[in-house]
Amino acid sequence: MEITFLGTGTSQGVPVIGCSCVVCRSVDYRDKRLRVSVHLQVQGKSIIIDSGPDFRQQALREHINHLDALVFTHEHKDHTGGLDDIRAYNFRQQQDMPLYAEPRVLDQLRREYEYIFAEHKYPGIPQVQVHPILSDTDSFWVEGVEFQPIRALHYKLPVLGFRVENFTYVTDANYLSPEALERMRGSEVIVLNALRHEQHISHFTLQEAIDILEDLAPTRAYLTHISHQLGRHREIEAELPSFIKLAYDGLRVVV
Incomplete structure (x- = not known):
């Protein structure tokens, strides 16, 4: 499986409009973050999780010329705002686009x-x-690829993360139940959101994400949904445990 991070930023992206902080002024390409999304190439299928407002730009940048399905974690606009741009795949592939949510x-x-x-x-x-996802505990299949749902809370909103083989992806969460954590345990690679250092009503802080990942102990872990308030990529990553990295737009990971 190959995972490409299409976007690793918050709902506003980074840089933030009108902000002149050191992160938003950074010339490091890793500090330029579009709205959060990932592309999976697995078992011969091309699947994207969440199509936010930057979907078109992300698909062009990564040369995603074929798409088999879209899977949604939840309904917020920064995760669904690019849905109209699937038209290009409709025309190219001459078929309807499967949506799972x-x-x-x-x-x-x-x-x-x-x-x-x-x-x-x-x-x-x-x-x-x-294609409705009717259970937050039972696996479902996306074009023949097994997805195991991971229930999380985004403040009070129930959202889904997903485990696909040995890869687990959870974004926009600030609570994972013991049962959800056990469903993630044993993954080779885990992606988890880490918004900033300070407490937030609907996202894990950097330390909260680190604590969860140290308990689950995957071989590799990546942090996403990163705010400009977290700090510059090169400085934050240097302080992380060796198995945890900050994801960045365009990063490719093979599992």
């Missing part, structure tokens, strides 16, 4: 993208196949 998330997509789901469709709009 919880029913609540699909309902939100129907409201925000009413034209996609309208009874009488305008020519050229995105074409989708809807």
Whole structure:
């Protein structure tokens, strides 16, 4: 499996509009963070988790010329705002795009993208196949690839992370139950969100993420959904345990 980090930033991205902090002014490419998303190439399939507002730019940058499915963690706009751009894949592949999400998330997509789901469709709009994720404990299959859901809380909003083979991906979370942590245990690679140093209402802090990862002890771990408040990439990564790295846009990891 090859994982490509399409975006590793927060809902505002980094740099933040109008901000002149040292991170937002950094010339290090690793400090330039689009909205959070990952691309999986696994078992011959091309699958993206979350299509935020930067989806088009990310797909062009990484030359993702074929896409088999989209999987959503939750309904927030920084994770769904690029859905319209699947049209290019509809045209290129001459087929509908499979979407996998919880029913609540699909309902939100129907409201925000009413034209996609309208009874009488305008020519050229995105074409989708809807696949509800009906359980947060039972595995489901995305185009033949097994996904194991990992339930997390994003403040009070239930969101999903996913384990695919020996890779686990959890973003936008500030709580994982003991049961969820056990489902993650044994993964070779774990990706976890780490927003900043200070407490936050809906995201893990850097130290909270480190504590979880040290307990789970994967071979490798990567932090994502990183705010400009965390600090510059090269400085923060130098202080991390050796098996934990800060992810950055364009990073490729093979599991």
